[in-house]
Amino acid sequence: MDALADTVRRLSASSRRTYQNPYEAIVWPDELAHDQWFTSPELVSLYGTPWWDELDEPAQKTLSFWEAVNFYSLNIHGERFLMEGLAHRLYQPGMEEVAEYLHHFLDEENKHSVWFGTFCTRYAGKIYPDRKVAFPREYAEGEEDLLFFAKVSIFEEIVDRYNVTMGRDERLVPVARQINANHHAEETRHLVFGRRIVDELWRRWADRWPQEVVDGIRAHLDGYVSATWREYYNPDVYRDAGFADPWAVARGAWDHSAAVGHRDEITRFCLRPLLAAGVLPS
Amino acid sequence: MTATDARDALRTWIRERNPDVPPGEPADGTRIIERRYLTSLQVADLLLYIEELRQAPVDPHRLKPGVFASIDSIHAAFFE
Numbered sequence: 001m002d003a004l005a006d007t008v009r010r011l012s013a014s015s016r017r018t019y020q021n022p023y024e025a026i027v028w029p030d031e032l033a034h035d036q037w038f039t040s041p042e043l044v045s046l047y048g049t050p051w052w053d054e055l056d057e058p059a060q061k062t063l064s065f066w067e068a069v070n071f072y073s074l075n076i077h078g079e080r081f082l083m084e085g086l087a088h089r090l091y092q093p094g095m096e097e098v099a100e101y102l103h104h105f106l107d108e109e110n111k112h113s114v115w116f117g118t119f120c121t122r123y124a125g126k127i128y129p130d131r132k133v134a135f136p137r138e139y140a141e142g143e144e145d146l147l148f149f150a151k152v153s154i155f156e157e158i159v160d161r162y163n164v165t166m167g168r169d170e171r172l173v174p175v176a177r178q179i180n181a182n183h184h185a186e187e188t189r190h191l192v193f194g195r196r197i198v199d200e201l202w203r204r205w206a207d208r209w210p211q212e213v214v215d216g217i218r219a220h221l222d223g224y225v226s227a228t229w230r231e232y233y234n235p236d237v238y239r240d241a242g243f244a245d246p247w248a249v250a251r252g253a254w255d256h257s258a259a260v261g262h263r264d265e266i267t268r269f270c271l272r273p274l275l276a277a278g279v280l281p282s
Numbered sequence: 283m284t285a286t287d288a289r290d291a292l293r294t295w296i297r298e299r300n301p302d303v304p305p306g307e308p309a310d311g312t313r314i315i316e317r318r319y320l321t322s323l324q325v326a327d328l329l330l331y332i333e334e335l336r337q338a339p340v341d342p343h344r345l346k347p348g349v350f351a352s353i354d355s356i357h358a359a360f361f362e
Contacts, residue, residue: 251330
């Protein structure tokens with residue numbers, strides 16, 4: 001645990017040094033016209049598909065607004081899952097050494113949800129609902145912790161690819177750029193912690209688990225990658241953007257080669273930590 | 283969409299994701315979660331499919347426990 005303890009000390013010091021008031025970090029305009037870019041066009045879920053090409057630029061910008069509301073909504077739901085899991089693990093057996101950083105992790109995730117929630121409620125008047133459902137199940141010893149942190153890693157690595165691009169994109173309206181840039185700045189620490197603790201938990205438990213548990217973990221994470229991406233193709237977005245059959249658009253966009261290529265490229269990058277740790281087979 | 287059409291569509295959706303299910307399965311009353319024909323990670327995708335079949339959104343906040351237990355319970359919750 002020495003490497004993990006060192007990471008906890010280093011990241012905790014960084015969190016204290018860069019501590020920020022979430023209510024001052026973002027400049028919130030009173031109103032926002034929708035005919036501006038809120039999501040980088042290349043990251044809009046329909047980009048490269050016929051549904052994108054059929055829109056004129058004002059309609060593409062309006063779609064980019066609803067895509068931003070979806071991106072922030074799925075972050076709110078993902079961070080709620082994350083905060084519940086982090087709070088559940090505070091000072092639990094096996095987690096004593098990381099408790100110091102879990103406090104910062106929780107604090108920063110809560111701040112991020114403030115930003116995402118403020119944007120959605122102020123400018124869209126809503127947060128898109130979460131369609132995920134968890135069925136109760138049994139776990140082998142250590143399996144639930146490994147799955148929790150591995151899923152957090154996948155979710156945050158994908159989100160961070162979007163944050164990195166949009167935090168630098170000068171085409172975006174400033175508030176969208178600020179949210180993405182600020183989120184990336186703090187997520188960088190969370191990604192480091194996630195990689196380290198997944199690596200530690202895997203080394204601690206993998207040899208003790210029978211092969212069917214290892215196979216089950218890998219199958220579950222494979223399904224989680226797909227389920228995570230599915231949320232980026234939300235028919236609620238397409239309905240708000242004016243499409244007559246939003247479910248057909250969602251299904252068609254999901255299957256389109258441009259979207260498949262986009263997901264594959266980002267997924268390959270985001271799974272590298274789990275591949276390096278041995279959680280996923282190379 | 284008739285009740286039979288909806289049930290058959292749901293059965294096809296499940297069979298596509300479980301190519302090894304025996305012929306005739308899942309029946310309308312088969313416990314699809316207990317048989318692991320449906321996992322929690324597939325529910326969001328199934329909800330989208332249900333919405334498309336109904337051509338109407340589902341409010342996830344109103345989902346009740348047991349709604350995904352079988353094709354019968356899914357049909358009762360979303361198509362009646």
